[in-house]
Amino acid sequence: MSSPGARGRPLSPNIQIYRPQLTSVLSIANRITGVILSAFAVLMVVWLIAAASGPQPFSTVQRSIGSLFGQILMLGFTFSFFMHLCGGIRHLIWDTGHGFELRSIYASGWAVVVASILLTALTWGVSIWMGVG
Amino acid sequence: MMGKEKRLPLIIDSSDQLPSATILKRFPLPRNFGVAPDSRIEEGQVWKAPAGASRTKAFTIYRYDPDSGDNPTLDIFEVDLDDCGPMVLGALIWIKNKVDPTLTFRRSCREGVCGSCAMNIDGTNWLACTREIAETDEAGRIYPLSNMRIVKDLVPDLTHVFAQYAAMEPWLHSKTPAPENERLQSPEERSELDGYYECILCFCCTSGCPSHWWNGDRFLGPAALLQAYRWLADTRDEATGQRLDDLEDPFRLYRCHTILNCTRTCPKGGTPARRSPRSRK
Amino acid sequence: MRKVPTPTPLNHALALGSSRKGAGEWWAERLSAIALIPLTIWFAASVIALTGSDHAAFVAWLKTPFATICMILLLIALFHHTALGLQVIIEDYVHSGAKFAAIIATRLGCFALAVAGIVATLRIPFAG
Ligand code: SF4
Numbered sequence: 001m002s003s004p005g006a007r008g009r010p011l012s013p014n015i016q017i018y019r020p021q022l023t024s025v026l027s028i029a030n031r032i033t034g035v036i037l038s039a040f041a042v043l044m045v046v047w048l049i050a051a052a053s054g055p056q057p058f059s060t061v062q063r064s065i066g067s068l069f070g071q072i073l074m075l076g077f078t079f080s081f082f083m084h085l086c087g088g089i090r091h092l093i094w095d096t097g098h099g100f101e102l103r104s105i106y107a108s109g110w111a112v113v114v115a116s117i118l119l120t121a122l123t124w125g126v127s128i129w130m131g132v133g
Numbered sequence: 134m135m136g137k138e139k140r141l142p143l144i145i146d147s148s149d150q151l152p153s154a155t156i157l158k159r160f161p162l163p164r165n166f167g168v169a170p171d172s173r174i175e176e177g178q179v180w181k182a183p184a185g186a187s188r189t190k191a192f193t194i195y196r197y198d199p200d201s202g203d204n205p206t207l208d209i210f211e212v213d214l215d216d217c218g219p220m221v222l223g224a225l226i227w228i229k230n231k232v233d234p235t236l237t238f239r240r241s242c243r244e245g246v247c248g249s250c251a252m253n254i255d256g257t258n259w260l261a262c263t264r265e266i267a268e269t270d271e272a273g274r275i276y277p278l279s280n281m282r283i284v285k286d287l288v289p290d291l292t293h294v295f296a297q298y299a300a301m302e303p304w305l306h307s308k309t310p311a312p313e314n315e316r317l318q319s320p321e322e323r324s325e326l327d328g329y330y331e332c333i334l335c336f337c338c339t340s341g342c343p344s345h346w347w348n349g350d351r352f353l354g355p356a357a358l359l360q361a362y363r364w365l366a367d368t369r370d371e372a373t374g375q376r377l378d379d380l381e382d383p384f385r386l387y388r389c390h391t392i393l394n395c396t397r398t399c400p401k402g403g404t405p406a407r408r409s410p411r412s413r414k
Numbered sequence: 415m416r417k418v419p420t421p422t423p424l425n426h427a428l429a430l431g432s433s434r435k436g437a438g439e440w441w442a443e444r445l446s447a448i449a450l451i452p453l454t455i456w457f458a459a460s461v462i463a464l465t466g467s468d469h470a471a472f473v474a475w476l477k478t479p480f481a482t483i484c485m486i487l488l489l490i491a492l493f494h495h496t497a498l499g500l501q502v503i504i505e506d507y508v509h510s511g512a513k514f515a516a517i518i519a520t521r522l523g524c525f526a527l528a529v530a531g532i533v534a535t536l537r538i539p540f541a542g
């Protein structure tokens with residue numbers, strides 16, 4: 001640029017100072033959960049291959065999923081899944097051109113957060129109950 | 134924190150509403166995270182309030198002097214609240230008149246019409262003339278608009294964003310010969326422009342758009358896209374096909390990820406984001 | 415960033431002009447997303463129903479034509495969506511020459527995983 005002196009114009013800070021808001025935080029969350037789900041998609045293929053290879057490999061995979069570490073991963077997966085699902089539905093609604101008033105943006109945003117937590121809890125409730133029963 | 138609204142605390146109704154509960158004032162990143170050496174912000178000086186000032190408030194303000202060759206700094210100014218106007222712009226003018234005449238910022242109308250005093254106040258972009266000092270944090274934080282090349286202090290170089298605006302050819306394109314009188318619209322047709330015609334080109338939105346931060350070279354940004362839509366929605370404009378073709382690009386238009394920081398920040402209550410899905414049809 | 419100095423700011427903003435594409439990928443991402451809503455819910459429900467069951471039960475489930483078909487559709491939609499989504503993320507954040515390498519790797523990886531998943535799924539009813 002043409003400013004005097006050897007240095008160029010500095011760039012003002014962006015993410016370092018911009019306030020996190022429901023808008024940007026949920027957007028980033030949708031991305032992060034998407035990346036997490038990609039990793040689980042790989043695991044899903046591993047799981048299918050194990051199943052196709054026979055009872056032995058399959059039970060090895062099942063046992064690692066059943067371990068404490070595996071269960072923590074699955075909890076993260078469940079939450080990511082519902083977050084991405086609900087966030088994705090929110091995006092699809094926007095794509096139809098609806099829900100762009102700030103009030104709707106915030107209402108749907110919090111709805112996504114609450115729904116993700118509830119659905120995760122529900123899923124785990126049911127699966128624990130199934131495991132017991 | 135602020136008690137005046139009767140609204141639901143977590144739902145933001147309009148962009149002038151401040152967050153009622155603050156979990157994080159900024160993302161947990163080091164202040165100079167990923168910043169080029171030239172742009173790193175250093176500690177600045179403290180400017181004390183004049184002796185005898187009884188009601189004072191501190192502001193942390195981004196400073197950059199192109200003539201010094203030094204990096205930007207954060208200066209702290211103590212403002213005498215009994216001696217200045219109620220708005221943040223008033224505090225800046227007070228500093229310039231009473232403390233440091235070199236403090237540089239743009240302003241003109243001081244009533245939210247011209248868009249020149251847009252800056253980042255307490256982490257969000259807003260017009261300094263329409264944000265009350267009373268609404269700012271203790272040690273209010275004032276930065277220039279985010280992600281802009283800085284000319285001096287709070288004055289950003291808007292050349293590129295204005296060029297992106299100009300690239301939208303924001304004027305009526307018509308092949309029909311001009312009629313004797315005005316080109317008429319029905320009230321319904323006119324109402325299609327509500328939320329789009331009000332833009333004052335303050336660039337609060339584009340500067341607050343994370344997608345524009347990362348790809349501002351090629352992504353047009355909300356302000357320019359809002360203009361694009363404003364002309365697409367205008368029944369008198371005859372270049373709709375051309376305009377749509379010119380938008381269709383993975384970067385120009387489709388870098389908008391509906392983050393919606395733009396709508397959250399628009400001081401004119403516009404909905405810059407809304408045009409994208411419609412433009413996609 | 416700029417390699418050749420461009421004469422005017424408008425010139426810089428216009429750059430090489432519009433590529434006149436992008437709508438196709440945008441639609442593909444939405445379509446795969448819509449397909450994934452029922453498919454992933456079916457998958458999640460099935461996995462919960464299979465909690466604690468053994469290999470035989472699993473094979474019996476995946477052997478049904480309905481489950482086989484759904485699983486294959488799921489794999490196709492899932493990896494299509496994953497490839498598109500990851501590509502957008504890479505385009506957003508990677509601005510070096512690594513960008514194209516990363517995009518190619520993602521696409522090939524997703525393709526390979528989808529094929530592997532489909533083959534594994536098909537082996538269960540046909541070879542199992
Ligand atoms: S909705 Fe689009 S234009 Fe607005 S902040 Fe988000 S990415 Fe930027």
Ligand code: SF4
Nearest residue numbers: 332333335336338399
């Ligand atoms: S759309 Fe709103 S925030 Fe963006 S430039 Fe116009 S007035 Fe400013």
Ligand code: FES
Nearest residue numbers: 241243248250262
């Ligand atoms: S001075 Fe004109 S908008 Fe603030």
